[in-house]
Amino acid sequence: MEAKKARESFTVKNSHVLPPDTNSHGTLFGGKLMAYIDDIAAIAAVRHCRQPVVTASIDSVDFLHPVFEGHAICLEAFVTWTHNTSMEVFVKAITEDLLSGDRKVCTTAFVSMVAVNEENKPVPIPAVYPETDQEKRLHAGASARHDQRKERRKESKELAEVYGTGLPW
Template sequence: MKKLMSESYAVKTANVLPPDSNSHGTLFGGRLLQYVDDIAAISARRHCRESVVTASIDSMDFLKPINIGEIVILEAMVTYTGRSSMEVMVKISKEDLTRESGKTLAAFSFLTFVAIGEDNQTIEVPKIEADNDRLQWLKDTGEERAKRRLERKEQSQSLSSFFSSDLLE
């Protein structure tokens, strides 16, 4: 079974308030990561209609600061699928509603989610089909990102045995 990428599309919008910000008056990176993980999980669940867990966050590339008083807009979509895994891209924009400047790209991130059944075992997810040429590019380049993700996971497993004791030992 295949599903269109657009079927997993999800949007989250939030005001950036002082409790969400650091001493520079910009959105905490950790708060943005919380928003990213939440909207990406919703997108993954929309795709597979099952429970999901976050397997990895490939990257979080901050391009522009998001300031107090602006709104943050997160758009998420499944861009690649494996057997039980789903890559979700999250595009993060900001908008200053006091100006007519429109939306500005502020960050983007790729995450991987795994679908799990009631027995907490992985389950197969539907394959994806691109809605248009632009989305086809994301799907086509997903395999390369998946290979890099696997290499990084292997490196992390090596590091985990190396650092299984206290860091300073």
């Protein structure tokens, strides 16, 4: 399988933040932004591997700036690193006051996606290679982030075993 350039998966999504998308503070629901992140990461991942994908994890999402009603939200994503069947997708979300033009990065996130076949079994994917300095920086730290995700997943499984499906009382 031939490796692909990171920029081949680059994806952009814009949305106007409307009243149904906002909470009582007039800002975008955090869950709505997380749904946008998952959606754009999936598109970038499919562009990379040309296979169906599923979300394996989303690293922490820190809300750096509020996204107000009437503003625009622009998300950019691309595949930064690949493993055998999984890939890391970097997502950056930018809020824009459409009247003033003021723009701020409101969050960044790393999303792990896994390519699957018709039986939802993981399938091999092409490697990715960075070209720009920004792509190289993200690629260089990806293996360590992958190891952190594996450890976090192990801890999550342990918690699931300890707490199970029963009620706590």
